[in-house]
Amino acid sequence: MNKVNTKNKKTNRRLAFRIYEQVNLFYQKIEPDQILEPPEDCDNLMISFKPTRTRRHLVDKHTSQTRQMSSLPLSESNTNDTLNVNLSSTGIAFTTKDALVPNDYLALRILLLATMTSISICCKVVYCKPSNPFEDNQYPFLVGGEFINLTTADSQLLTAHLQKRKKQQIIIYSLLSMVLLTFLSVPDLAFGLLWDITNHVLVTILHAIHVVIELVELNIDHLVEHGFHTDVRQTQIIVFYIMLGFGFISIYIFWKTVPPLCIKFFKNQLRFWSRKKASLLYVWGEQSIFNKIKISGLAVTAIVGYVLFAM
Known part of the structure; x- marks a missing residue:
């Protein structure tokens, strides 16, 4: 299985393009020796998911895996289950009710609600700190993770989604900047x-x-x-x-x-x-x-x- 190396020490993760995205996030702590392959049971995770009439096509690009682990928590994709996560091509930040520890390993299943695309991935916890106390409806802890063992297919899928959102943000922010400058000047x-x-x-x-x-x-x-x-x-x-x-x-x-x-x-x-x-x-x-x-x-x-x- 082709994998993407995300442990390039010369790459500053803070320079990676980041977006805020509404997702359904499923995670489970795993042992370090379980990150050799993405979790096999992740493909059975979405069986209980009931899409709406306009979102009946899930795009799920995963190859066969060799290792097994317990299934991740299920979700019905209700509004209360969604999270507004900070996502990039190298990592993710999200709020949670669990106090995780740096160097913990997580198996993630990310469902991008905008395109109904699911990605299975593993990550290493980089930090866990109290979340923003001024933001409503948030879990108490903010967790930042670095992607590891990212397959080529999922990397291309995630990069394509980020590039699409990047182009949209450039167009929107450019138009808003032009309008704002016009109103300020005349x-x-x-x-x-x-x-x-x-x-x-x-x-x-x-x-x-x-x-x-x-x-x-x-x-x-x-x-x-x-x-x-x-x-x-x-x-x-x-x-x-x-x-x-x-x-x-x-x-x-x-x-x-x-x-x-x-x-x-x-x-x-x-x-x-x-x-x-x-x-x-x-x-x-x-x-x-x-x-x-x-x-x-x-x-x-x-x-x-x-x-x-x-x-």
């Missing part, structure tokens, strides 16, 4: 342009809806008149009630689809910014008094300089 023009674009888009959408309603009403009018041989008054009454039924159906579909999507979006944004706030509070708490004074002074200087010279 705020009056930027807000005016944003208002004009929003107004134009809203008017265009309302006009398109009006045109669609007129076309549907016209076609139904001709269909009723020529199909049932009704006069103008009867045709108008029939078309009115048909359009009224279509309106109620459209409102029902809108109510069932749009509000849940908006709620999901706002929950994701709330979770994202809550995590960012917790990270900033944690980093701020780790700074010395001198560094806090220096950071505060730089921030005040930047704000005053922007207000005096840029606006």
Whole structure:
């Protein structure tokens, strides 16, 4: 079995590209002599997993293994079972309720929920420390592990996923940086342009809806008149009630689809910014008094300089 050497001492793991990813994580402590091959029973781990209708295809690229070990804990992939882990091509950091010890060896099964892709891997615990106390719904310990015995197939799979996310983040952050710089450099023009674009888009959408309603009403009018041989008054009454039924159906579909999507979006944004706030509070708490004074002074200087010279 081809394996990737992840123990290159010349490689700084802190320089590896890292992402935060929603995963289902299963792990079990193993002995050092059990890392020669990835665990065989990991392939039976997902038998109890029941995917949703839109995620019925699991991508699982594992070859046969020769060593056996007890199966990892099962999961039904509910929301409470997911973790937001810090993932790279050389290691992983996640929160757990177990106080692990550095140099412990773990057998991991990582299920990437974004693509429903599972990866079996072993890792060596590098550190175990208290998790961020400012972050909600977290386990008490933060564990960092270095991947070992990574197969070529899983390495390619993980690298492809990280590269895809890296390209997405570069595009998103580039666009956000351009928008932010535009608003900071010419705020009056930027807000005016944003208002004009929003107004134009809203008017265009309302006009398109009006045109669609007129076309549907016209076609139904001709269909009723020529199909049932009704006069103008009867045709108008029939078309009115048909359009009224279509309106109620459209409102029902809108109510069932749009509000849940908006709620999901706002929950994701709330979770994202809550995590960012917790990270900033944690980093701020780790700074010395001198560094806090220096950071505060730089921030005040930047704000005053922007207000005096840029606006």
